[in-house]
Amino acid sequence: MFIHDPAWSQIAADQWAKAAERGDIYVPRELHGDAAQAVILAVHNKRDSQAPLTLHIDCIIGDDTCVAIADILMDRTGPTSAHITHRALSAGLYLAVACDRRSAVPHAQFLFHGSPYKHGGPQDIADAAFFATQTNREEAFWLERAEDGASMEFGVEEALEYGIIHEVRERV
Secondary structure: OOOOOHHHHHHHHHHHHHHHHHHHEEEEOOHHHHHHHHHHHHHHHHOOOOOEEEEEEOEEEEEEHHHHHHHHHHOOOOOEEEEEEEEOOHHHHHHHHHHOOEEEEOEEEEEOOOOOOOOOHHHHHHHHHHHEEEEEEEEHHHHHHOOOOOOOOOOOHHHHHOOOOEEEEEOO
């Protein structure tokens, strides 16, 4: 039986903050609420740094804050990289694609989908344009997948083919 211990939570938070200060940001499984705010703050604090910044991604869900985080990553002066340690689903994929260099473990999983509210609406168009600038697939490719209402799940081979990742490796 797991008993929530605030002391352990504080230790984990302190370790996460120390890693972020070094330039290693661990994106949580669920990117919303306090976790999303912590990632925004960590990325923002490194915005003007020339030092490399690496996102370690195993994210299955997120909210609109991923767009704000991606904007900060793309405006950053120093190099950014993403390493998918297991999954880059939805918001996790969006963050990964915002980075300059991207890698994934051999068993990584990916998920792209359109807006959950209006398929083919303004957000789908914006997302398709964003993915087109960051990958080797054109806007129509991404928009078609967003508009059909289905989630597009894929593995490492397709991620390489689409330009989502640049290489496959176990560790950064």
